[in-house]
Amino acid sequence: MKKTTTKLADGRELIYFDADDTASRDDRDLRPLAAVTPLSEIRRDPVTGDHVTIAAHRQARTYHPPADECPLCPSRDGRLSEIPAADYDVVVFENRFPALALHPAVADSGGADPLHLAFPGAGRCEVVCFTAGHDLSFADLTEARARLVLDAWTDRTAELSALPGVRQVFCFENRGAEIGVTLAHPHGQIYAFPFTTPRTARMAGQAAAHRARTGRNLFEDLLAAELGDPARVVLAGEHWTAFVPYAARWPYEVHLYPNRRVADLTWLSEPERSEFPKLYLELLRRFDRLFIQAGQTAPIAPTPYIAAWHQAPTLGGDELALHLELFTIRRTVGKLKFLAGVESGMDAFVNDVSPEAAAQRLREVAS
Template identity: 70%
Template structure:
C-alpha cells in the first residue's frame, strides 16, 4: 500500500491509498473554494447520560446529485470533484460538512453548568472505496477489499492520536432507504470526543459479567454461539459470523475475529488476510437475499472498536455489525413507537430463520 497525503483547495486533508508503489500523485485541486467554516457542538442529555451532536451546517450538504455531478468520482476535464486525480484505488478526505470538527474544547472545571455544552471536537472523514461510481463494496476484488481494511487500520491509528478523540468508528451506509445521499460506493469514519452510548452499554454489560462470573462477556458469547451453531453463518479459521440470539434487525450478522482484540490495530496478519474473503462473502449473501442490480439490499456495516480507555480495552472485543432494514422483498423495517420511543426492538424475523436463509444463499 502506498499512501500519499495532500490538501484540497479549502485546506482539507486528502489521502490517496494505492495498491501500486509506483503511482505518483501530483494533482492539485483547482477549485476556487474558500476555507471551510463549520461549527458543531455537543450537548449533554441528563436523562440518558449521553452526548448529542448539534450540527446545523449539515443542512446544506450535497443531496442526491446526478451521477455526472458526483463529488466522489475522479475529476475529469471540465468537472472537478473532491478527488482531483483522474483515477484512484481508495481515497480518504475530511468531510466538507462534518458532524464533528476541530480540536478539543475546554473541560468542565468546578461546578458543572445546568446545560452542559462543549464544542463538537473530533473529525469526520469520507472513505471512497473505489473510483467506479456504479460498483459496490461487494464488487471489489479480495486484494482491493484488503486495501480498504488497511485504510481503516491506518485511519484508526491516525485519528486515535488526535487530541480529545476517545473513540473511532469506521462504517458504511448503503442505499437510499438508509438515508444515503451520495450513490458512489463510500463509507465514513467518525472520531468522537467521547465514548458512544452503544459502547457504554456494551462495556457496562461486560463489566457486570466479569464481576458475576470472572469471565469475559465477548468470549462467552462467541463460545455459546459456536457451540449452539444454529445461528452461525460463516465459521472460518480466523473469523466467525453469526446472527445474534436477540437480533434487533430482520437480517443482522455480527463478525468477530476468533482471537479477541480491542481494535483494528491489534489484528494479526492471518486475520487481515482472511477478512476480505469472509466479508465479501457476507455482503454478497446480503445482496442475494432479495436485492437486484436495480434495487440492491440496503445495509449498514460498522466496526465496533474499543475507546481509548485502558480498563475498557482489556475487556472489549473488536467486531463488525452488518444489518439491513429490509425485512422481506419490497418491505422495510421502520423504527416506530416501541423502537424509537422506548428502544425496545420488535423483530419480525426469527434469528434462526435469518441465519438459515443466509446459509441458503451462500455461493454454490
Template identity: 70%
Template sequence: MHKTVTELADGRELIYYDDGPTVRDAVDARPLEPAASVSEVRVDPFTGDAVTIAAHRQARTYHPPADECPLCPSREGRLSEIPAADYQVAVFENRFPSLADSSAAHVAPWSDGPYALTPGTGRCEVVCFTSDHGASFVDLSEPRARLVLDAWTDRTAELYARPGVRQVYCFENRGAEIGVTLGHPHGQIYAFPFTTPRTALALDRAVAHLAATGRNLYDDVLAAERATAGKPDSRVVLAGEHWTAFVPFAARWPYEVHLYPNRRAADLTALDDDARAEFPRVYLDLLRRFDRLFPEPAPYIAAWHQTPRPAATELALHLELFTLRRTADKLKYLAGTESGMGAFMNDVRPETAARTLREL
C-alpha cells in the same frame, strides 16, 4: 500499501491508498474558501448520552446527479473532491463534518444546573472504496477489499493518536432507504470526543459479566455461537479459520449479522496477519449473501465497533451488518415502541434468518 498525503484547495487533508508505489500529484484547482465548521456536544441530563448539534450540515450536498458526483475522479470541466483522474482508495476530511477541531475556537465549554455543553471537536472522514461510481463494496476484488481494510486500520491508528479522540468509528451506509445522500460507493469514519451511547452500555454489561464470571463477555458469546455450528438451529452464518459471522441471539433487525475475529482484538490495529488475510474473503462472501436475500441489492449499514480510549479490555472489535429490509417489498420502519422507548421487536426469528443466509 502505498500512502500519499496531500491537501484539497480549502486545506482539508486528502489521502490516497494504493496497492503499490503510485505518483499522486494532481492539484485541487477549485476556488474553495477555507473550511470552518462549528458544532456542539450537549449531554442529555436523563441518560448521560452525548448529542451533537451541527446546524451547518443543513447545507450539505444532497443526491447530486451521477455526472456531478463529488466522489468521482476529477475530469476536464468537472472538478470533484478527488483531483486525480483515477484512484484506488481515497480518504478525505468531510466538507460538512458533524465534528471538527475548528469548533473549539467558537464554542466554549459551558454548564448550568443539569445542562452541560462542550465544543464538537473531532474529525469526520469520507472513505471512497473505488473510483467506479456504479460499483459497490461487494464488487471489489479481494486485494481491493484488503486495501480498504488497511486504510481503515491506518486511519484508526492516526485518529486514536489525536488528542481528545475517545472513539473511532468506521462505517458504511448503502442504499437510498438507509438515507445515503451520495450514491458513490463510500463509507465514513468518525473520531468522537466522547464514548458513544451504545458502546457505553455495552461496556457496562461487559464489566458486570467479568465481575460475575471472571470471563470476557465477547469471548463467551463467540464460544457459545461457534459451539452450535452445524446444528439445525445454529445462528452461525459462516465460520472461517479466523472469523465467525453469526446472527445475534437478540437481533434487532430482520437480517442482522455480527462478524467477530476468532482471536479477540481491541480494534483494527490489533488484528493479526492471519485475520487480515482472511477478512476480504469472509466479508465479501457475507455481503454477497445479503445481496441474494431479495431481488434487488439489500440496503445495509456495516458498523465497526472498536474499543474506546482509554482502552477498555472488557470490549472487543467486531463488525455489525444489518439491513432495513424485511421482505422483498417491505422495509423495517422503527415503530413507536422502538423510536420512542428503544424496545425493539423483530418480525424474523434469528435462527430463521441465519438459516436463510446460510442457504444463500
C-alpha cells in the same frame, strides 16, 4: 500499500491509498474553495446522560446529485471533484460537512448549570471512497481491493486514536437511499468521537458485569457459545466467525468477529487481515441475494445496509472486542423495518424475523 497525503483547496486533508507502490499523486485541487470553520457543539442530555451533537451547518450538504456531478468520482474531462486525481484505488478525506471537526467555531457553552452542559464538537469526520467506479458497490470489489480498504480503516484508526481528545474511532458504511445515503458513489465514513458512544458504553457495562460474575470475558464466552450451538452461525473461517446474534434487533443482522479477541483494527494479525476480505465480501453478496421476488432469479434492487465496526474506546476498553455488525432495514421483499413508536420512543426493538430463520436464509443464499 502506498500512502500519499495532500491537501484540498480549502485546507482539508486528503489521503490516497494505492496498491501500486510506484503510484504518483501530485494532482492539485484547482477548485476556488474557501476554508470553512464548521459550527458544531456537543450537548449532554441530563435525563439519559447521552451526548448529542448539534451541527446545523450540515443542512447545506450535497444531496443526491446526478451521476455526472458526483463529488466522489475522480476529476475528469474538466469536471473537478473532491478527488483531484483522474483515477484512484482508495481515498480518504476530511468531510466537507462534518458533524465533528478539530477546531469547531462554537465556543464552549458549558457552565455551572448541570442541566445545560455543552462543549465544542471537537473530533474528526472522514469520507472513505472504496473505488473510483461510481456504479459499483463494496460487494463488487476484488479481495485485493477489500484488503486495501481494511488497511485504510486500520491506518485511520491508528492516526485518529492518537489525536488529542479522541475517545473512540468508528468506521462504517451506509448503503442505499432507504438508509439515508445522499451520495450514491460507494463510500463509507469514519467518525473520531470526543466521547464514548452510548452503545459502546452499554457494552462495556455488560462486559464488566460478566467479568465480575464469572471471572471471564463476555465476548470470548459469547463467541464460544455460538460456535458450540451453530444454529445461528452463517460463516466460519479459520480466523473469523459470522453469526446472527441470539437477540438480533434487525430482521437480517450478522456480527463478524475475529476468533481471537482484539481491541481494534490495529491489533489484527496478518493471517486475520488476509482472511477478512473473502468472508466479508461473501457476506455482502449474500445480503444482496436475500430478497428475490417470486418467479425472479435476481433481486429487484440492492439490499440497503449498515456495516459498523465496533472498536474499543481509547480509554477503558480492555474488556471489549473488535467486531463488525452488518444489518439491513429491509424485512422482506418490498417492505422495510421502520423504527416507529416502540423502537424510536422507547429503544425497545421488536424483530419480525427469528434469528435462527435469518441465519438459515443467509446460509441458503451462499455463493
